[in-house]
Amino acid sequence: MDYIIILIAAVFVNNIVLSQFLGICPFLGVSNKVSTSVGMSGAVLFVMTIATMATYLLHQYILVPAGLDYLRTITFILVIAALVQMVEIILKKVSPPLYQALGVFLPLITTNCAVLGVAILALGLEGGSLLKAVFFAVANSIGFALALIVFASIREYLELANIPKGMKGVPINLLVAGLLSLAFLGFTGLV
């Protein structure tokens, strides 16, 4: 039951992009085509899950016992940066097709605040356990994927629309994101 609530909350109610404002840079940056947004979502799912697992263990078994909780931010970002590099190298060797699909997005993910954000938020989960934290990361990356892919599909149509000159580009994208966020607001109170 707990897990269903986490899933619905992360995907719809507290959508990581549209209501928590994490991962806005890739949301606005790589959403011009549906195909790229699918690739980005895959990469985020991959990195976010592994990163949350690694940082959760690091926090639980090294930082807290040693009383070094205050080094959280600095260690987490280093772990994430190193992990992204490692994933990139391993993918290149083990699965070239997957690397082809996700490779270009990996370097961008280090500065994707959704990854660090979810890693930190996962520490505060009620009755936290490693499984719960990892599930939370997966749920949030599904939420990220949903927002990004829906947004990209709308943007593909916008290409063809007749938009006032001053609104072209960034402003109209932000407006569309606002409307999307408004739609997601309807899910509040669901859990």
Add this chain to the structure above:
Amino acid sequence: MSKKKDTFLNMVVSLFVITIVAGFSLGFVNDLTVGPKAKAKLEKKVNALKLVLPTFDNNPVDDILLVQSELAKDSIEMYPAFSENKFVGAAVIGSTEKGFSGLIKIMVGFNEGGNIKNIEVLEQKETPGLGTKMKDEKFLAQFREKNPSNFNIKVTKDGGEIDALTGATITSRAFGEAVQMAYDEFVDNKDSLKKSKK
């Protein structure tokens, strides 16, 4: 000064030095701020207590009473107030998960007879501009000087005497429940509260 070359040794040494310096300076700042951090937390609690309790001269934070209850996941915190060694009331933390966006945590102050002195909202995630109005004077005033034993703290829709916030019935309902929970716990534990002065 010329740029350092990309030799393995140079890379390892420079990163090592930066990490050591960063680690030590953070440790230093942490030592400096540990005291003020704890003080700020305590001050927040004491300020809330001063707002909700009748005048007291003991230290309610030291006399804290923790009770287990099936109503809440964690133990419930109760802060008794004494004036000249006489029990004058207590502040009880009430909480509910039934808010519009989940947890609402409030501190309710009662006098000795169980009349509500004042309420302070500690944690909430309600919709800004709607549910958050539960912090407003107009809403809170409805609870003051009332005794839940003879005053129905439910919203009027549910047959109670509290006017719900406009557009935030669920929040108002949850708020009433949290107050009720605090009151029930206060009544159940009044005897142990009276004896809790250290």
Add this chain to the structure above:
Amino acid sequence: MAEKMNQTQNFLKGIVKENPVFVMLLGMCPTLGVTSSAFNGLGMGVATLFVLLMSNIVVSLVKSQIPSKVRIPAFIIIIASFVTIVEMVLEAFIPFLYEQLGIFIPLIVVNCLILGRAEAFASKNNLMSSILDALGMGLGFVIALTMLGAVREILGSGSLFELKFVSENANTFILFILPPGAFIALAYLTVLFNKISIKTS
């Protein structure tokens, strides 16, 4: 004289011409996430300005000692240290702002603006230019966040810096302090900003 012109340029470019929020679209997460009131926007802006200034100073001082292959991890460590310092100081001395900004304080570390300036400017320029660059860019960020926060607070809560100018029961445009309002307000502010900067140049 040319030198002096250049330094003024370094400072001014961040405020209008290369404004980090309206023009370069950097640091969008905190821009949208914490600007439900003018004060929060200002607080976040100043915290970011501090980290940006300190990291630019340190990066420009140690740049020649860092081999270029490991420069990015080195910059990240420097930035993360200052972010942690800000986090600790806020928690100890301005606890209510610490609570309001929440998760966005540790997330200053992934604000592309800061790493971007360290990499693109401070690692190539001298101390003085780096300081001016950080001050200009940081100020541009502060102005943008405070403006967005002010617009959202005025429309959404009917107040500015907590000073209410409508009656207690007035209906305000609540949408603007909710998440969608952040996107919508920023969209129109960007249009406005583009219009002004095109006219002046």
